[in-house]
Amino acid sequence: MTKKYYDADADLSLIQGRKVAVIGYGSQGHAHALSLRDSGVDVRIGLAEGSKSRAKAEAEGLRVVTVAEAATEADLIMILVPDQVQAKVYNEDIAPNLKDGDAIFFAHGFNIRFGYIEAPSGVDVAMVAPKGPGHVVRREYEAGRGVPALIAVEKNESGQAKDLALAYAAGIGGTRAGVLETTFTEETETDLFGEQAVLCGGASHLVQAGFEVLTEAGYQPEIAYFEVLHELKLIVDLMVEGGLAKQRWSISDTAEFGDYVSGPRVITPQVKENMKAVLADIQDGTFAQRFMDDQASGAEEFKKLRAEEEAHPIEKTGRELRQMFSWLKDSDDDYTEGTAA
Ligand code: NDP
Ligand code: MG
Ligand code: MG
Numbered sequence: 001m002t003k004k005y006y007d008a009d010a011d012l013s014l015i016q017g018r019k020v021a022v023i024g025y026g027s028q029g030h031a032h033a034l035s036l037r038d039s040g041v042d043v044r045i046g047l048a049e050g051s052k053s054r055a056k057a058e059a060e061g062l063r064v065v066t067v068a069e070a071a072t073e074a075d076l077i078m079i080l081v082p083d084q085v086q087a088k089v090y091n092e093d094i095a096p097n098l099k100d101g102d103a104i105f106f107a108h109g110f111n112i113r114f115g116y117i118e119a120p121s122g123v124d125v126a127m128v129a130p131k132g133p134g135h136v137v138r139r140e141y142e143a144g145r146g147v148p149a150l151i152a153v154e155k156n157e158s159g160q161a162k163d164l165a166l167a168y169a170a171g172i173g174g175t176r177a178g179v180l181e182t183t184f185t186e187e188t189e190t191d192l193f194g195e196q197a198v199l200c201g202g203a204s205h206l207v208q209a210g211f212e213v214l215t216e217a218g219y220q221p222e223i224a225y226f227e228v229l230h231e232l233k234l235i236v237d238l239m240v241e242g243g244l245a246k247q248r249w250s251i252s253d254t255a256e257f258g259d260y261v262s263g264p265r266v267i268t269p270q271v272k273e274n275m276k277a278v279l280a281d282i283q284d285g286t287f288a289q290r291f292m293d294d295q296a297s298g299a300e301e302f303k304k305l306r307a308e309e310e311a312h313p314i315e316k317t318g319r320e321l322r323q324m325f326s327w328l329k330d331s332d333d334d335y336t337e338g339t340a341a
Contacts, residue, residue, distance in 0.1 A: 005151075005179040010170035012039065014163055018103075021046050021074035023067055023089065024081035025053035027134030028107050032078060032172050033062055035141040039171040046070030046077075046093075067093035076164070078105040078128075084295040087116040098123050103164060108191060109184035112154050114288040124161040125154035128168045129187060137172060146173030150182045192282045197275045204309075206266075207232065211314045221317040229314065230321075 015036070022033040023046040030053075037043045045057045046067035057064050071077050071094040081089050090111070094104070100122035107129045111117040119125045130137045132147040140147050149172070151165040158164075162181075169179045195201065210228035215221050238247040248256045281287045294301045322328055 002180050005166055005169075005175055005181070007170060007175045010166040010175045010179075011163060012167055012170050014160070014167035015076070015171045016040050016042075016167075018042070018076045018164075019044075019074045020168075021070035021077045023047075023070060023077060023079050023094070025051075025057045025062075025064075026080065026082075028130070028137070029053075029080035029134070030056070030060075031130070031134040031138035031141070032080060032107075033057070034060060034138060035172040036168075037062065038141070041171050044070050044073060048089075068097055071097040075099075075101060076103045076105060076168070078107070078168075079111075080107060083108060083110045084292060086111045090117050095120070101158060103158070103161065105165070105168060106184075109152065109154075109188035110192075110288065112184045113188035114285055114292075116292065119155060122157050124156060124158050124164065125184075126161045126165040126168075127152040127154070127182075127184060127187060128165050128172070128174065129191075130172065130174060140177070141173035144176075146176035148177040149174030149179050150187055151179055152182045152184050152187055154184045189279070189282050192287065193275075193279050196282070196287075197278050201278075203232070208312055208314060211317075215313065221313065222321055225314060225317045225321055229318065 016039070018041070020036060020041055020043050022029050022036070022043060025033065025045050025047060029045070033043050033045055043062065045062050045064045046069070047054050047057070047064055049066060054064050065073070067089055077094060077098075079086050079090065079094070086106075090104075098104070098120060102122075103124035103126060104119055106112065106125075106127045109127055109129075112119075112125060127150065129150045129152075130147045131149060132140075137147045149169045151162070151169055153161040153165060156162065166175065166179065169175050207229050211221070211224050214224035214228065235247055235251075238250050242249075248259060251259075278287075291302075
């Protein structure tokens with residue numbers, strides 16, 4: 001079993017003794033900044049001039065300065081802007097303001113792993129990656145709990161980088177739940193693979209394919225939506241609670257037998273080969289380069305794919321059906337239906 005770190009393994013005073021800059025105030029940024037502050041840490045927020053997030057951060061009583069000012073003041077800089085803009089923000093506003101003994105922190109290893117950011121000597125590079133969306137990280141912290149997190153050290157110039165990462169994890173509640181140690185390479189490659197092959201890419205396209213098969217066979221789209229999308233959450237909740245075994249224990253014997261005999265007909269050995277090809281493209285940087293090149297040229301491919309997927313018939317069916325789900329209406333996130341494209 002990999003070693004797990006808890007509150008007792010972390011020295012919160014290490015992070016309380018630093019000046020922390022949280023760069024970006026989005027999903028992760030708001031969660032880290034608010035929880036660090038509540039943990040007694042000296043936090044400032046670095047945002048671009050005219051940033052849309054500025055008002056939100058100030059409404060919470062946080063001090064907002066430019067990214068360059070935040071990087072200058074701070075001796076620990078957590079970079080929480082989207083992965084595709086990190087290198088630009090780093091090169092323009094963070095790197096020129098780094099000094100010996102500083103630490104730069106990440107919540108995902110993408111830019112370090114693929115070489116888009118290279119830190120100078122004398123500067124620690126570490127990761128604290130909560131295994132959950134920012135809103136859950138903050139909600140759990142406020143509830144006195146935490147979301148498990150990964151830590152990793154890429155450069156340990158101070159000799160203290162790991163302890164500092166553990167202290168940071170403690171400051172956002174991670175060590176209440178448990179922290180695992182990984183490397184930038186392992187975190188980045190497995191994170192990209194998980195989201196592409198299983199969690200996002202795999203699941204989204206599995207749902208779409210199931211919806212297409214049922215509606216093309218003449219079944220009502222609303223019924224198809226319930227069977228292939230809506231109920232997925234109930235199944236996933238059971239998996240999270242007790243693994244595949246609990247899920248299979250809870251469903252009917254009919255469903256369980258169907259799982260065993262039909263699952264492998266859908267997820268064939270060829271699908272596993274396809275997954276290996278996806279992993280190879282992640283490992284050799286092909287995926288990263290395709291993503292970053294497209295971002296650099298105005299994200300044309302990204303926007304085209306987003307518009308195509310948003311036009312899939314399951315989205316229209318879902319928008320209408322979800323009007324029936326009163327409990328979805330008071331979701332506290334910023335997402336607005338139908339605005340993705
Ligand atoms: P968000 O997309 O939520 O970050 C948005 C923030 O970044 C906003 O404050 C935005 O400002 C600011 N921003 C955007 N572009 C720029 C720019 N060019 N210059 C300066 N600021 C900019 O990011 P996430 O929280 O999703 O991701 C941050 C990091 O955390 C990433 O490395 C990600 O991989 C990682 N991560 C994310 C998770 C998640 O749950 N989302 C989970 C675990 C890790 P404005 O309001 O002005 O647009
Ligand atoms: Mg990811
Ligand atoms: Mg059913």
